[in-house]
Amino acid sequence: MTVIAATAIAVSVFVSFQVASELMNRKLLDTAEDQLHADSRVLATNAERAGLAQVPLPPYPGSGRLVRVILPDGSTRTPAGQPELPPVSEQAGRVAEGASTDLLESADWDDGYRVYTLRTGDGAVQVADLADDSPINEFGFGMLVIGLLCVAGGALVGRTVARAALAPIDRLTAAAVRVADTRDLDADIPDEGGGEIRQLIQSINDMLAALRESRQAQRLLAEDASHELKTPLTSLRLNVELLIRLDRRGTLDSALPAESRTRLLHDLGAQVAELSTLAAELTEVARGDVSDESTELIDFADVVVAAATRARSRMPDIEVALDVSSVWVTGRPAALQRAVLNLVDNAGKWSPADQPVQVRLRAAGASAVLEVDDAGPGIDAADAPRVFDRFYRADSARALPGSGLGLSIVQRVVDAHGGRVTVARSTRGGALLRVSLPAASAPTASAGFAAGKDTAAR
Missing domain, CATH: 3.30.565.10 (Histidine kinase-like ATPase, C-terminal domain)
Incomplete structure (x- = not known):
């Protein structure tokens, strides 16, 4: 149960992290694109007023957005000190020539830039930013730490709950082992716990009661059978001993006339038949159902x-x-x-x-x-x-x-x-x-x- 609880929490945290990361990444992309659109429109407005060749491009401050102006002849202007952007793509060139009004590029750029191209006058302006995965990485690290804490806490809670919930099972197992070792069917297992565990204990107690009744029935059957067998066996033994004793003395014919011998043999046959019947009935009874x-x-x-x-x-x-x-x-x-x-x-x-x-x-x-x-x-x-x-x-x-x-x-x-x-x-x-x-x-x-x-x- 501890492993199951920890695994379930780990899976939940992982799935939550994947969903949250995807949602956060989409939100950041949407925000960055909106910002690129806004900055490009501001630059395009200034270019329309001053012209693409004369629009002022302040020196690069060292961080932030990157800008570039595409002139009608295909050449470009960039602020002083700004890092060099990748060459103008073929699609961006067609935008500058009037084939389209705007273009957002990101997938085909190896340096991780997102570049927005907006048609302005006879050329175009471009605003770019560098894809920054640091917020996602920081979020993932935070989720990892939280996930590990949740897994550890879930494992601890699962173990505690499992030990408390299974304690009656442990006691039930010990009681069953004790009954198996001592053959003491009179010791009922304490009725504790709740729900299915209580039903299990009651079922085992019912089983022990049935075994007690079965053992008592076997004991009574053995006692009654012993009592019933005693009389015909005693009579049969006495008659046989009488015949053996008279035969050893050589007085069988004189001591027991033919009529007496016939009656004695008839009694022996009846006693043997009675024992056979009793043995068959005892077998039938002992078989039960x-x-x-x-x-x-x-x-x-x-x-x-x-x-x-x-x-x-x-x-x-x-x-x-x-x-x-x-x-x-x-x-x-x-x-x-x-x-x-x-x-x-x-x-x-x-x-x-x-x-x-x-x-x-x-x-x-x-x-x-x-x-x-x-x-x-x-x-x-x-x-x-x-x-x-x-x-x-x-x-x-x-x-x-x-x-x-x-x-x-x-x-x-x-x-x-x-x-x-x-x-x-x-x-x-x-x-x-x-x-x-x-x-x-x-x-x-x-x-x-x-x-x-x-x-x-x-």
């Missing part, structure tokens, strides 16, 4: 049907009834399918074997509405506000498999797609989970296909 999958225009009905097909293969004892209509949305197909699968899995845990899980999809205004309900005991009013929290499990659900992450993932996916998920009680007495997503316009080429997409399947 970061996904490499791109959004695209999709028929939500295809996603629901695919999720229901996967749910049937995972829960062969539970019937899934579909009643879906073609509704187009913009989103990530894999993420939406995972959310729908979690909804169906959750309903399958509670639905009696003789009651299907009902999945309905329809268009409602500008939204695509998905409903999944079961005929289970439903969700208590006290648990409804927390069913979408991570790792939250109602007291009645602690005996069932699961980690409490499924519905949390559903809410995150729905929020990422600009939708809303709610919980209510279905007409069959169970839980009704409803997802609303912004609908999109169907491709024109698919209009005929969409009309035949409505289906009800079991």
